[in-house]
Amino acid sequence: MDAELSANRPLVGHDWAVAHLIDVATPDPGPEPPVWSRLRHAYLLTGARHIGRSTLAGQLAGALLCREPTGTACGACADCISFTGGNHPDFLLVDPTTTDGEPDRDGGVLRAEQADAILHFTVMKPFQSRFRVVLIRELQRATPAFANHLLKTFEEPPAATLLLATATDTSTILPTLVSRCQTLKLRPSSRATLRTALQTRWEAEPERADLLSRLAQGRMGWAVLQLEDARMWQRRNRNRALATDLAASSIPERLAQADALAVHSSPAQLQEQVGFWLWWWRDVWLIQHNLADSCVNVDCEDELESLAARVRAADVTAFLQRLERAIQQMRANVNGRLVMTSLMIHMPMAA
Ligand SMILES: [Zn+2]
Numbered sequence: 001m002d003a004e005l006s007a008n009r010p011l012v013g014h015d016w017a018v019a020h021l022i023d024v025a026t027p028d029p030g031p032e033p034p035v036w037s038r039l040r041h042a043y044l045l046t047g048a049r050h051i052g053r054s055t056l057a058g059q060l061a062g063a064l065l066c067r068e069p070t071g072t073a074c075g076a077c078a079d080c081i082s083f084t085g086g087n088h089p090d091f092l093l094v095d096p097t098t099t100d101g102e103p104d105r106d107g108g109v110l111r112a113e114q115a116d117a118i119l120h121f122t123v124m125k126p127f128q129s130r131f132r133v134v135l136i137r138e139l140q141r142a143t144p145a146f147a148n149h150l151l152k153t154f155e156e157p158p159a160a161t162l163l164l165a166t167a168t169d170t171s172t173i174l175p176t177l178v179s180r181c182q183t184l185k186l187r188p189s190s191r192a193t194l195r196t197a198l199q200t201r202w203e204a205e206p207e208r209a210d211l212l213s214r215l216a217q218g219r220m221g222w223a224v225l226q227l228e229d230a231r232m233w234q235r236r237n238r239n240r241a242l243a244t245d246l247a248a249s250s251i252p253e254r255l256a257q258a259d260a261l262a263v264h265s266s267p268a269q270l271q272e273q274v275g276f277w278l279w280w281w282r283d284v285w286l287i288q289h290n291l292a293d294s295c296v297n298v299d300c301e302d303e304l305e306s307l308a309a310r311v312r313a314a315d316v317t318a319f320l321q322r323l324e325r326a327i328q329q330m331r332a333n334v335n336g337r338l339v340m341t342s343l344m345i346h347m348p349m350a351a
Contacts, residue, residue, distance in 0.1 A: 004054035004221070005093065005135070006062070006084040011055045012197040012220040013189030017045075020184070021056065025063040026071030034069045034130070040182045042154055042163040044139065046170055047186030049268070050221035053166040056186070057135050064162060065090060065129040079129055089127040092134045094118060096141040106268030110142040115149035122153060122161045132161050139167040139177070147174040154180040169331060188218020202227055214296040217279070239276040244303055247311065247350040254344035262337035270336045271327065274343065278323040280304075281316055281348075288313045311348035322346050 011018060021043075027034035043060070045053040062073035065083050073080050082088040094117070096108030118134055126132050136142075154177055157163055163181070170178045195213035197220065198204040204212065204227055215236070216223040225232045246254055261273065283295040287308040297304060326339045 005058040009055050009058060010201055011052055011059060013193050014052055014056060014186050017056060017184050017186060021060045022071040025060055027069045041157045041161065042181040044165045044167060044178060044181035044183045045186060046167050046183060048219055049168060050219040050225065051186050051188065052220055053186060054137060057164045057166060061091060061133045061135060061164060064131045064133060069130065090129045090132045092118065092121045094134065094136045096138050105138050107266035108141065110136065110146040112143065112145035112149055115146045118150060119153060122158050126160055130160060134163050136165040139165040140169060140172050142173065147177050151176060189220055194220055194223055198223055211299055214298060239273060240300060243277060243280045244307065246347060247307055251345060254347065255341060258337065258340040258344045262340055267330065267336055270340065271330045274323060274326050274330065278327065281320055281323065284308045284311065285316045285320060288316065307350060310350040315348035319346055319348055
């Protein structure tokens with residue numbers, strides 16, 4: 001089963017989106033069998049990875065698959081149990097895959113044969129619930145063939161079919177596909193919301209909760225992953241060590257590192273790396289401008305202060321602009337190696 005998909009996994013923040021989806025998942029008062037007049041046939045949830053898109057989609061799917069049509073999943077009926085267990089016959093999860101057919105949300109793509117599987121799934125009537133629900137994740141990774149095969153289904157899905165999709169952003173998705181969905185844009189949650197939730201719901205120590213809420217950039221799922229998966233935290237600490245090393249490295253050393261990163265990282269990992277640098281160098285900039293209280297990497301104070309003293313403030317400002325541009329370029333699928341090479345050349349050099 002997928003931990004993000006459960007009939008009643010807690011979702012932190014996004015109150016307006018939660019309220020809206022509970023409303024549309026609640027049947028009209030009166031008629032039997034129930035009627036869902038406010039429910040659209042397709043929803044697209046957009047926002048950064050780990051912000052809560054799948055969890056929210058799972059809540060809507062769970063509510064509509066549940067035996068009790070009340071707007072939220074009861075969590076206890078046979079439908080809720082099989083949905084949470086990952087084997088509900090009226091639910092289809094479609095993730096990008098590698099060429100070997102392995103799910104890979106970062107490096108895989110959505111393929112034509114997966115679109116065919118969706119078409120096949122939606123022509124059949126619901127087996128045990130009132131709806132058939134399809135969740136397509138990372139729609140921005142759709143091949144043109146995938147998108148074209150599904151255009152008609154998104155325009156006019158068969159009765160009792162709900163199409164859900166998530167995407168990091170809509171700029172690379174076929175506009176005719178986007179226009180057929182109701183789009184809900186999830187925004188980062190506040191630091192205080194994250195910190196409180198980490199302490200109360202996940203029982204994190206206050207200090208850890210504070211650090212993670214600063215680093216998470218508003219993404220609850222990211223903070224929870226750090227708590228639950230030690231490898232994620234190790235990766236963050238590797239990024240931090242690399243950032244310190246690179247500032248003191250020569251240009252040839254940096255270019256060798258850019259090559260190594262480009263070869264061994266998926267596009268999403270490269271984006272994460274650049275995202276980390278943005279926050280790292282922003283902290284350096286804040287210290288140089290006597291604004292250290294606003295730093296996010298509060299556990300690296302000594303490293304950051306030492307760096308801030310050894311690089312020129314003007315170089316840091318210029319590099320921050322480059323990092324922001326690099327993130328835009330990577331979202332637009334500009335070659336990762338080119339972007340990394342340019343960043344390595346312009347990264348401030350520690351004296
Ligand atoms: Zn239920």
